[in-house]
Amino acid sequence: MDLLFFIQEGVTNGLNEAAGGLVPNPAKAPVGNFDIMDQLIKGWYIYFPQLIMSVVAVYIIIERSLTVGKADKEEANFMAKIKEYISQGKLDSARNLCGTSQTPVARMIEKGVSRIGKPVDEIKKAIENVGKLETAKLERNVNILATIAGIAPVFGFLGTVFGVITIFRDIAEAGSLQIGTVSEGLYLKMISSAVGLIVFIIAYVGYNTLVTRIGKVVNKMESNAVEFMDILEQPTN
Secondary structure, three states: HHHHHHHHHHHHHHHHHHHHHHOOOOOOOOOOOHHHHHHHHHHHHHHHHHHHHHHHHHHHHHHHHHHHHHHHHOOOOOHHHHHHHHHOOHHHHHHHHHHHHOOOOHHHHHHHOOOEEHHHHHHHHHHHHHHHHHHHHHOOOOOHHHHHHHHHHHHHHHHHHHHHHHHHHHHHHOOOOOOHHEEEEEEHHHHHHHHHHHHHHHHHHHHHHHHHHHHHHHHHHOOOOHHHHHHHHOOOO
16 A cells, blocks of 8 residues: 555656646736737737838728819709709800819719710710729729738738737747747737738728719719710700
């Protein structure tokens, strides 16, 4: 019995000593203070591109929102006045009205008014060409938001990979597995993923919002172009 007891005690002590190198002692584990600026500086190669993408995304969203907002404004009874001027033969008044509006719809109608007297197909083609140019102006730089929305999560994942690499490097250098050893890699991993998702959400929501608003303006342009062609095809009294 004494021999069995000593063997059992020796095995238990051996396991405890072996585990002591892997399991940190809570009383001796270093406790680090989290400094967000310090972490951002250490992971600048991941955070800086994400910061640039976020600034670009916010700028495009604000700039395009203002542009689309101006394009969506239309003078009250605009087409009614155009119809009245054309029916009365006041083409100069119609052009002046379009010039003061400064909207995509007004520029389309102005081009159509300037072509009055030529074949209807030629007028229609001129209006369509202006419509395409105005649509391209509204959509300028919007595709960049889609690109940012696709790239931002990739940078977050890249930060996760670098964070894991940092964790294994620190473990190898320290020769022990403690929370203080792996904290830097964990911070890089989690912060980069969070920032990547935030940039993705901003760019994705901004892109879809702008596409929807631009679509409404384009529909209004098409509707007014059709109405203008109907005015030209109406018989004059």
